[in-house]
Amino acid sequence: MDFGLSEEQELLQETLRDFVARECPPARVRERFEADGAHDPALWSAMAEVGLCGLCLPEDCGGAQLELLDLALAAEVLGEGGVPGPFLGHALAGLALLHAGSEEQRWRWLPRLASGEAIGSVALAEPDSAWEPERWAARLLEGRVGGAKRLVPHAAVADLIVVGLAGGGMALVERGAEGLSVEPFAGVDGTRDLAGLCLDAVPAEALPGGSEAWPRLRDAGLVLLAADSFGSAWKLIRDTIDYLGTRRQFGTPLVQFQSVKHQLADLATELEPARSLYWYAAHAFDHIPAEAERSAALAKAHITDRALHVAREVLELHGGIGFTWECDVHLWYKRAMWNRAFLGGPDHHRERCARLAGW
Amino acid sequence: MDLSFGPEHERFREEVREFLAEHWPAGDGGPPPGAGQEASFRALAIERGYVYRRIPRRYGGSEQPADPLREDILRREFFAAGAPLGIPGVGPAMLVPTLLEHGSEEQREEFVAPTLRGEIRWCQGYSEPGSGSDLASLQTRAEPDGDEWVVNGHKIWTSSAHLADWMFGLFRTEPGEPRHAGISYLLLPMRQPGVEVRPLRQMTGTAEFNEVFFDDARTPLRNIVGRRGQGWKVSRTTLVHERNMIGDPARVQNLFSDLVELARGARLGGRPALEDGGVRRRLVELEGYVRAQQYSGYRQLSATAHGREDRTRLPTLMNKLYTTELVKRLLEFGYDLIDSDESLAAPDENDARARLARSANYPGGWTTQYLYAHGASIAGGSPNIQRNIIGERGLGLPRDLRQTP
Incomplete structure (x- = not known):
């Protein structure tokens, strides 16, 4: 029994924390948040250099061949840093190819994805918050895919998009394909772009294992969102403690008032043990197949819910400054909103958990 | 990351299950065991090294090497079978670790083994009407008189005081010293004329805690754990154990x-x-x-x-x-x-x-x-x-x- 991180995993997080502090300080997060488009090619190259683009991809494709837990530990650190860009969609596209692609498709794409030379994304949602294949309408007929997708991360810069098909299959669509149009979407989180896709008989190729791989893809996505949210929320708590330690009223740092201390203690106590929830789900993904689906749904619902609650509370702990655009809290607050809603909100996943328990 | 207990610990779990099936009479929904049956079950569990693992054999424990995984297995299996993992209550859980850390050899010999057998039952005398969160402001005093402490004052929220043979608690022995430095940790017999226990009826309707009044209650001078004025420090061990217990x-x-x-x-x-x-x-x-x-x-x-x-x-x-x-x-x-x-x-x-x-x-x-x-x-x-x-x-x-x- 060792439910803890290995030395390598601790080192991975440490290295990435240093990387984020160096390459993506809050000023750079804000710059991308306010820019037109969150993708920052220079930052992406730097992320590729430290191996972030292929953590779970095979070694012979240039990846690190690690497990989902390692990827999730990275996502936690990126959440802490509020790191902008296509990490999540890219990781999921890589996993889709890894689990569902043919030998030839894998060799064609995985080395380019692992090196970061090509950016991947996934097109899943359809109107009315349809995040599940049973409710999708996109179809692949004779090598062409037709339909409409919504909320596709970084669609405008993606070289490769994995499109979810009605009933659970997946198809690959390349950048600039004939009949593909990208419709910008004004999203809440300026660090992760979203767009709609209009697919009018777009040339596409099926991923042969698409239907079987869909649950894996979804579960991985849920775990990564949970991990990112955990990191975001923990960072907000730490930053709030620092800020309230400097802000004085009645001659005293605000953080010394008991009402403030108690509120911070409550927020931390609700959040900290939930770290183990995403660890467990990530571990189950690779080692306890029977629990993978439900533990991923539970972790996503619980942690993204708690994280947004943390964001809302710490915003008010800041007082007036917390409500301003100038204060950084809203950058992480909106990241928490994105993580909570993407791939379906807590109610959706709690209902799935209830069904999966046979209730 | 590895969530399995491994073959050695799984064998241990099996061994514990077999032991419980064989020796715990209430295991299969049978009638609750009597005190005598519980005592012989406990003796057997100590002999096997399942109960009181961190306590030396010479004080009535089973003196096992620290192994948090085995301890976890024991907690779970005993809980699932409804079997007691030793005597419940503050005596074994809080006083015994404190005596092992701070008590004199005589105190350990006198109190530890009988406490572990349930022959001495304890209550904890900390809170007072005026000293709750601010425990260090406590006022109940103990003054030396010949070879005894003479205790006067009032403790409150004392769980099981009505059942207890002895109290361990904090008393002000050095009135001139500032707050923490004036407190000593004493052991005091409950069945004596100077001690009056009044039950406090809880909002549940039951009365499991009490007020305890001391009117010239007495305990021998040797029943101090640690030195005079060190009671605060001594009691910290106990509080850590209480938090772990909850x-x-x-x-x-x-x-x-x-x-x-x-x-x-x-x-x-x-x-x-x-x-x-x-x-x-x-x-x-x-x-x-x-x-x-x-x-x-x-x-x-x-x-x-x-x-x-x-x-x-x-x-x-x-x-x-x-x-x-x-x-x-x-x-x-x-x-x-x-x-x-x-x-x-x-x-x-x-x-x-x-x-x-x-x-x-x-x-x-x-x-x-x-x-x-x-x-x-x-x-x-x-x-x-x-x-x-x-x-x-x-x-x-x-x-x-x-x-x-």
Whole structure:
């Protein structure tokens, strides 16, 4: 029994924390948040250099061949840093190819994805918050895919998009394909772009294992969102403690008032043990197949819910400054909103958990 | 990361199960064992090295090498069988570790073994009417007189004082010294004319705690643990043990299973409550907290087993508050699900099972436990005290603004 991180995993997080502090300080997060488009090619190259683009991809494709837990530990650190860009969609596209692609498709794409030379994304949602294949309408007929997708991360810069098909299959669509149009979407989180896709008989190729791989893809996505949210929320708590330690009223740092201390203690106590929830789900993904689906749904619902609650509370702990655009809290607050809603909100996943328990 | 216990520990689990099946008479829903049966079961469990593992053999323990995984297996298996893992109560859990750390050889010999056999029962004399959170302001005094301490004053919230043979507690022995420095840790016999125990009836209707009045009560001078004025420091060991005693993940997981069963049987709008969307979501929301605690427990257990306790200091500080708040939420939901006949019924005042119940699904159980939940929440440091501890020791927040005389 060792439910803890290995030395390598601790080192991975440490290295990435240093990387984020160096390459993506809050000023750079804000710059991308306010820019037109969150993708920052220079930052992406730097992320590729430290191996972030292929953590779970095979070694012979240039990846690190690690497990989902390692990827999730990275996502936690990126959440802490509020790191902008296509990490999540890219990781999921890589996993889709890894689990569902043919030998030839894998060799064609995985080395380019692992090196970061090509950016991947996934097109899943359809109107009315349809995040599940049973409710999708996109179809692949004779090598062409037709339909409409919504909320596709970084669609405008993606070289490769994995499109979810009605009933659970997946198809690959390349950048600039004939009949593909990208419709910008004004999203809440300026660090992760979203767009709609209009697919009018777009040339596409099926991923042969698409239907079987869909649950894996979804579960991985849920775990990564949970991990990112955990990191975001923990960072907000730490930053709030620092800020309230400097802000004085009645001659005293605000953080010394008991009402403030108690509120911070409550927020931390609700959040900290939930770290183990995403660890467990990530571990189950690779080692306890029977629990993978439900533990991923539970972790996503619980942690993204708690994280947004943390964001809302710490915003008010800041007082007036917390409500301003100038204060950084809203950058992480909106990241928490994105993580909570993407791939379906807590109610959706709690209902799935209830069904999966046979209730 | 590895969640299996490994072949050696799995063999140990089997061994424990076989032992319980063979020797614990109530294992298969049989009648509750009598005191004599319990005592011989306990003696056997000590001999096997299952009970009192951290206590040397010469004091009545089983003196086993530290192995958090075996201890976890024992806790779970004994709990599942309803078998006692030693004598319950503050004596074995709090006083014994304190004596082993700070007591004299004579004190250990006199008190430890009989306490572990249940022959000496203890209560804890800390709080006073004027000294709750601010325990160091306590006023009950003990003055030397010949070869005895003479004790005068008043303790309160003393659980099981009406059953106890002895009290361990904090008394002011150095009136000239400032707060903490004036306190000593004494052991005092309860059955004497100078001690009066008055039961405090709780809002549950039962009386499990008491006030204790001392009017020239006496105890020999040798019954001081540690030196004069060191009682505060000595008592810290005990408080750490109390905090560890309170957060039990197995109990929370059991309560959650009870809640699911309750929802399965309860009706809402003419249909099983478990079919209602709101009920289902609320259950899973609570399960998020339950599993987080369970896995955080694995994490803390692993850290202890592998010598990395420093990594899990923060979640360990949070255990008590997290658990008692979660138990309250689970019971609040249970209280919402029971029918009106039950939610409007008086709690069962004779129900001694309530505090130790392994299930809430018995007649009146949800109401009774709903009320009892406040006991565990307040005892051993109320929620706001826990928030201070988490904030100051865990998050590095500054100490409270306080006016100290």
